[in-house]
Each structure stands twice: as structure tokens, then as C-alpha cells.
Amino acid sequence: MAKLFFRYAAMNAGKSTALLQVAYNYEERGHRVRIFTAAVDDRYGRGNVTSRLGPQRPAEVFDGETDFRQLLDADPGIACILVDEAQFLSKAQVWALHEIAHTRNVPAICYGLRTDFRGELFSGSATLLALADEMDEMKTICDCGRKATMNMRVDAGNRKVTEGAQVEIGGNARYRAVCGRCFRQA
Template sequence: MAKLFFRYAAMNAGKSTALLQVAHNYEERGHRVRIFTAQLDDRYGRGYVTSRLGPQRAAEVFTPQTDFLALTQADPGIACLLVDEAQFLSKSQVHALHEIAHLRNLPAICYGLRTDFRGELFPGSATLLALADEMDEMKTICDCGRKATMNMRVDESNRKVTEGAQVEIGGNARYRAVCGRCFRQAA
């Protein structure tokens, strides 16, 4: 029986790298996958899953209007759905991925952040935490050496930002993966 998976972590834990490896493993064995990433994420150009290590691969983009049920019904030959930047999924899209796994026997593996820069759940992540059959926390470390579990937004002077829109696309110049202590101690 297929499952809905949620593999989450703070930034820079290797989520995209892991997704690319899973896609490679399926395809090396002759299975076809469909890879999706959020249209919002344009750090490396729209429609690409890109690892900070260098590997990059074209992917389909999802928007709030993307209908995963219709897409999979029209394409019965796929073996797995892979979703990067899953925190940007809507609640209804996560419900659709859960249905796809359980009623169409098609695994859906989602990779994303659990929380935003304020320590609050993204809507997609909250629904994945509620519905995922399996959840795996991927690990990365804080500058202090502890496990990083938080995403801290920083300004041009590397100071913690505590207000603003939940979604602001950015990489290492805009965010840092930190432990809970460093998150709370940052001014």
C-alpha cells in the first residue's frame, strides 16, 4: 500500500538533494516519476529542483490551482510523485496527495520546511503533519553545533527579522538554519 510521506527539516538540510536521489533511484529501475516544485521558488529559475551541491533537474511547477488528482488520473504510468517546497502546498492539495496515495496506490513523497521564520507552521506543512503516513526529520546543524530546527530570517546586517510576510523567497543571504537556543537568543 502506498503512503504519503513528509520529509522535513530546517533550511540547508539536503531536502532537494534527497528528492533528486529518490527520483534517480526510481528511474534507474525503469520507473517514471513526476517531480513538482513551487512556482513561488525562483531562486534558481522557475521549474527546477536544485541542490546547493549543484545537481539540478527540471520539474513541473505547482500553484494553488494545481489539481494533483486530475494530473495523476490523466497519467496512469507514473510510479511516484515527488514534491519539493511542500510547505507551499495548500491544505486541499495535501488532502489530494493523501487520497492519491491511499486510493490510487501511488506514493507521494513531500519535502519541505516545517516552520517559517517566526516558528509558525506553514499551511501545507501543518496539513502534512496531520495526514502523512510517515514523517522523517532530516538533520542539519546550527553554527553553534547543535541540531538546527528553526529557520531564522536575517536582514542585510545579519540581524534576526521578526516581522513580515510569511513567505519571502531567499537563500543563505536571507535565512539561517539555527537551533532553538540560537533562535531565542538572537536579538
């Protein structure tokens, strides 16, 4: 039976690279996948899953209106659904992916952040933590060498930002993956 998976980590842990590898593995064996990424994330152009290592590929975008059940109804024969930036899924979308895995036998593998720059759960991540049949924490390290578990937003002077909108798209110039101690000391 298929499962709903949540593979989460702080920024820069290789989540997109892992997603691209899973897609390649399915396709190399003759299976079709559907890859989605958040419409709000336009760091590398809209509708691209891009690894900092270089590999990238086009993906379908999802937003709050995306109905995964309907998309799957219109495209039978999909072996796996892969979602990058899964923290931006809505609660209803996570429930839909859970249903797809359990009633249609199509695995849904979601990659994303667990928490925002304040250490608070994203709605999509909270629902994935509640519903995922299998969760895997991917690892990356803080500048100090410890395991990074937090995402720290920084300003132009590299100082920690503690207020603002939950979602502000940015890469290494805007965020740092840090351990809990460095998060607290900043």
C-alpha cells in the same frame, strides 16, 4: 499499499538532494516519476529542483490551482509523486496527495520546511504533519554545532527579522538554519 510521506527539516538540510536521489533511484529501475516544485520559489529559475551541492533537474511547478488528481488522471503509469518545497502546498492539495497514495497506490513523497521564520507552521506543513503516514526529520546543524530546527530570517546586516510576510523567497543571504537557543538569543 502506498503512503504519503513528509520529510521535513530546517533550511540547508539536503531535502532537494534527497528528492533528486529518490527520483534517480525510481528511474534507474525503469519507473516514471513526476517531480513538482513550488511556482513561488524562483531562486534557481522557475521549475527547477536544485541542490546546493550542484545537481538540479527540471520539475513541474505547482501553485494554488494545481490539481494533482487531474494531472495523474491524464498521465497513468506514474510510480511516484515527488514534491519539493511542500510547505507551499495548500491544505486541499495535501488531502489530494493523501487520497492518491491510498486510493491509487501511488506514493507521494513531500519535502519541505516545517515552520517559517517566526516558528509558525506553514499551512501545507501543518496538513502534512496531520495526514502523513510516515514522517522523517532530516537533520542539519546550527553555527553553534547543535541540531538546527528553526529557520531564522536575517536582514542585510545579518540581524534577526521578526516581522513580515510569511513567504519571502531567499537563500543563505536571507535565512539561517539555527537551533532553538540561537533562535531565542538572536
